[in-house]
Amino acid sequence: MTNDISKRLFPTTTRRQLLAGAAALGTASLFPVVAWADGGRLNVRAYLEPDDYDPLDASGFLEELLYGCIYRKLIQYVPGDQWDWQLDLAESIEQSSPTTIAFTLKPGQMWSDGFGEITAEDVKFSLERHMVDENNSRIRPDLGTFTHVEVTGTHSGIIHMERPFAPIWTIALPYLAGTIICKEAVEAAGGKITTAIPPAVCGPYRVVEHRLGERWVLERNPDFSGEPADFERVDLVVIVDESAAEIAKEAGDVDFTSIGPASVARLGDNPPDGSRLQVHPALFYHWVGLNVQNPKFADERVRMAIMHAIDVPSIVQAAFFDVAEPATGIIAPGLIGHRPETIIPPQADFARARALLDEAGIDRLEINIDVLNTVIHTTAAQVMQATMAQAGIDLSISVHESGSFWSLGVAADGERWQDLELTIKRFSMTPDPYYATAWFVTEQIGDWNWEQFSNEEFDRLHDEALSETDPAQRDEMYRRMQDLMEESGGYRFITHGVTANLFADSIVPATRPDGLPLVQFFRRA
Amino acid sequence: MSAFRHTLMGRLLADPLAVFAMAIIALLVVSALLADVIAPHDPSAMNLADRFASPSATYWMGTDNLGRDTFSRLLQGGRIALYVALTAVSIAGLIGLILGMLAGFGPRWLDNALLFFFDTLRAYPTIILALALAALMPRGLGTVIIVVVITSFAEYGRVVRTQTLSLKNAEFILAERAMGASFARIVFHHILPNVLGPFFILAAMNLPVVITIEAGMSFLGIGVPPGTPSWGATLKDGFDYIRTTPWILLSGGLPLILATLGFTFLGEALRDQLDPRLRKTR
Numbered sequence: 001m002t003n004d005i006s007k008r009l010f011p012t013t014t015r016r017q018l019l020a021g022a023a024a025l026g027t028a029s030l031f032p033v034v035a036w037a038d039g040g041r042l043n044v045r046a047y048l049e050p051d052d053y054d055p056l057d058a059s060g061f062l063e064e065l066l067y068g069c070i071y072r073k074l075i076q077y078v079p080g081d082q083w084d085w086q087l088d089l090a091e092s093i094e095q096s097s098p099t100t101i102a103f104t105l106k107p108g109q110m111w112s113d114g115f116g117e118i119t120a121e122d123v124k125f126s127l128e129r130h131m132v133d134e135n136n137s138r139i140r141p142d143l144g145t146f147t148h149v150e151v152t153g154t155h156s157g158i159i160h161m162e163r164p165f166a167p168i169w170t171i172a173l174p175y176l177a178g179t180i181i182c183k184e185a186v187e188a189a190g191g192k193i194t195t196a197i198p199p200a201v202c203g204p205y206r207v208v209e210h211r212l213g214e215r216w217v218l219e220r221n222p223d224f225s226g227e228p229a230d231f232e233r234v235d236l237v238v239i240v241d242e243s244a245a246e247i248a249k250e251a252g253d254v255d256f257t258s259i260g261p262a263s264v265a266r267l268g269d270n271p272p273d274g275s276r277l278q279v280h281p282a283l284f285y286h287w288v289g290l291n292v293q294n295p296k297f298a299d300e301r302v303r304m305a306i307m308h309a310i311d312v313p314s315i316v317q318a319a320f321f322d323v324a325e326p327a328t329g330i331i332a333p334g335l336i337g338h339r340p341e342t343i344i345p346p347q348a349d350f351a352r353a354r355a356l357l358d359e360a361g362i363d364r365l366e367i368n369i370d371v372l373n374t375v376i377h378t379t380a381a382q383v384m385q386a387t388m389a390q391a392g393i394d395l396s397i398s399v400h401e402s403g404s405f406w407s408l409g410v411a412a413d414g415e416r417w418q419d420l421e422l423t424i425k426r427f428s429m430t431p432d433p434y435y436a437t438a439w440f441v442t443e444q445i446g447d448w449n450w451e452q453f454s455n456e457e458f459d460r461l462h463d464e465a466l467s468e469t470d471p472a473q474r475d476e477m478y479r480r481m482q483d484l485m486e487e488s489g490g491y492r493f494i495t496h497g498v499t500a501n502l503f504a505d506s507i508v509p510a511t512r513p514d515g516l517p518l519v520q521f522f523r524r525a
Numbered sequence: 526m527s528a529f530r531h532t533l534m535g536r537l538l539a540d541p542l543a544v545f546a547m548a549i550i551a552l553l554v555v556s557a558l559l560a561d562v563i564a565p566h567d568p569s570a571m572n573l574a575d576r577f578a579s580p581s582a583t584y585w586m587g588t589d590n591l592g593r594d595t596f597s598r599l600l601q602g603g604r605i606a607l608y609v610a611l612t613a614v615s616i617a618g619l620i621g622l623i624l625g626m627l628a629g630f631g632p633r634w635l636d637n638a639l640l641f642f643f644d645t646l647r648a649y650p651t652i653i654l655a656l657a658l659a660a661l662m663p664r665g666l667g668t669v670i671i672v673v674v675i676t677s678f679a680e681y682g683r684v685v686r687t688q689t690l691s692l693k694n695a696e697f698i699l700a701e702r703a704m705g706a707s708f709a710r711i712v713f714h715h716i717l718p719n720v721l722g723p724f725f726i727l728a729a730m731n732l733p734v735v736i737t738i739e740a741g742m743s744f745l746g747i748g749v750p751p752g753t754p755s756w757g758a759t760l761k762d763g764f765d766y767i768r769t770t771p772w773i774l775l776s777g778g779l780p781l782i783l784a785t786l787g788f789t790f791l792g793e794a795l796r797d798q799l800d801p802r803l804r805k806t807r
Contacts (some may be wrong), residue, residue, distance in 0.1 A: 028562050033695070242762075243765055261764065262590075262765075262769075266768065266769050314571075314573060317573050318571075318573055318576070318590065318591055364556070371751075373746045375765050378746075378751045379590060379591070381751060381752075382571075382591060382752045383571065383591065385751075385752045386569060386571040386752070387571070396750060397750045397751045397752055398663075398664060398750065399664065399746050399750070399751055401746075404660065
């Protein structure tokens with residue numbers, strides 16, 4: 001009977017064939033490794049999902065993660081520990097005068113999908129559309145005093161600025177606003193890139209699929225004119241929660257993710273097998289913002305009482321597990337404009353807060369704080385709630401998911417922005433202080449300036465500093481601007497945090513000095 | 526004494542499952558009512574020096590990420606859970622009772638309309654409806670209660686309607702009508718007492734469901750505001766730090782399990798005692 005079954009299962013199998021089959025199976029099991037080495041697939045966690053592929057709608061690094069893979073710029077950041085740039089589309093680029101930059105494109109750089117060669121007209125189109133009011137570009141401030149591009153040839157042009165603009169080399173050209181898109185393809189699409197797949201790309205990868213709320217599937221761009229990307233396929237996997245992202249990393253679902261401070265404190269020098277952990281000082285800034293235009297806070301003593309009642313070290317300890325330091329402003333250490341200390345000490349002074357409320361004739365103050373539904377910000381809010389009660393301030397907490405939260409202070413999204421009280425936010429940052437202060441000028445009220453802070457001296461300094469070429473002078477100006485912010489009673493700076501990346505040791509990640517990934521430069525180990 | 530044995534309570538006390546259920550419920554109710562007295566610590570008091578403390582004589586169920594005593598927070602959370610459950614079930618039950626009797630006793634068109642209404646609501650996934658409503662309304666216990674009421678009253682309405690329909694043409698009701706009994710007399714003296722049995726069984730069975738919905742909404746961040754001690758919020762805190770401090774999650778789950786067991790067993794015991802068909806088979 002046994003022999004019958006054996007014969008039915010292996011009708012013509014001899015012992016030698018069985019051994020050969022086993023050997024073949026063993027060899028076959030190596031194929032995934034071989035396949036990885038031969039092209040491979042990379043899964044990178046994305047913490048949010050951009051609305052579309054149009055730089056006009058970009059807001060920060062979440063778009064840059066994707067755009068960096070599919071688009072190019074004249075120059076790009078160099079991965080590593082120093083803030084520097086390298087040539088990308090540009091063959092040469094130089095400051096020809098304080099207000100002009102001459103560039104020449106590398107010839108033969110191609111758009112995908114048959115849209116031909118990348119020309120200076122594409123550069124002109126890409127940069128100038130941010131300056132058109134009707135386009136409502138949210139990153140227009142990135143371009144500062146830029147006015148237009150003068151096309152001098154198929155591959156050459158001159159970037160013109162109204163006045164000297166110091167951050168053009170550190171923000172405008174190598175970051176979001178410097179993204180070059182295909183003029184012909186975008187115009188054919190009606191002037192905006194709102195298609196499910198971008199009509200034309202020029203980066204090392206192209207989008208082959210977008211599964212809403214789940215992932216972008218990118219593949220090596222066959223029309224890419226530079227050195228081919230190291231991975232055959234890159235998936236940008238959308239995982240909002242950092243704890244979930246860490247679990248996904250350990251399960252092998254992603255190869256690279258940032259992790260939260262709690263995990264940094266837990267993992268320390270012992271990351272999981274097959275993984276590496278790198279911790280970078282971040283440029284982000286987390287802060288508690290107070291809407292200074294809200295009638296409830298019209299009395300400066302009330303605003304100052306709230307500021308004195310917020311205990312920054314407790315928030316950093318509880319929400320950031322002491323892996324970060326309290327911030328002194330919106331500009332991180334090492335950058336021009338970093339302040340050595342705050343005006344109001346980071347430690348709360350409940351007696352002073354109470355005294356200020358008494359002077360203002362307030363017994364108990366009931367206020368609300370709106371926060372994003374992240375562990376860090378909800379924890380920070382709870383710490384504030386517990387500590388501020390000591391000064392007679394009852395803080396209620398409203399938690400929002402991402403979409404709802406980021407529309408709270410936007411005038412175009414409803415009336416709520418005028419009634420905001422307190423918020424906790426985190427903004428991304430680039431290595432120039434201009435990028436930090438740009439969001440708090442008067443004209444940003446109703447867009448990014450949720451504190452509705454409006455100060456003539458601040459606006460003037462911001463305007464002057466972007467053209468100031470003396471680093472010492474700029475340093476002084478940005479310090480003063482942060483003093484003004486703090487003196488308004490609208491800002492309590494929390495921390496810059498850290499960027500901690502957990503990644504598979506089978507890849508060599510490329511990051512900016514602040515730890516944010518430049519996926520287009522990732523390589524296999 | 527003999528008469529007591531034949532009352533509902535007497536019969537329940539003779540049922541070990543019912544006694545076990547009532548003991549659990551009594552424990553939860555008493556601990557919630559006396560939370561302020563029993564709690565060894567202020568449930569909102571933050572103590573960062575002691576955060577993530579393991580269970581000990583000082584902190585029976587350890588502490589959370591802000592150093593708050595988990596046991597004290599669970600006691601307070603019980604108060605919230607029972608408040609939400611009892612309030613929501615009472616309101617939903619009352620609405621369901623009225624609409625169900627209207628559907629069963631009213632004209633055909635009204636029955637059809639209400640039935641369509643009940644089935645539409647019941648077909649909508651609870652959590653999706655909760656997310657939608659939570660996005661439109663301010664966060665808080667009121668919103669949680671409204672979500673639960675909206676998602677659950679149709680079930681009561683359905684049960685009450687079925688009972689009413691079965692009684693509507695019963696001989697004793699027809700006899701009452703023939704003798705000229707008023708509508709109110711028929712409803713309050715005959716229909717209502719007869720539908721209350723299944724109604725209470727359903728209510729008892731629904732209480733743990735409501736408690737779970739409240740916990741689920743708080744876990745998802747659309748229930749009670751952060752900082753409020755609730756079982757769902759404790760579960761969420763535990764989930765965030767499950768790798769280092771699993772006891773927060775375990776502690777948060779314990780009262781939920783007890784509440785579910787207690788109310789479900791009580792519901793089953795009530796069903797056994799109130800459903801004549803089941804009583805005959807025992």
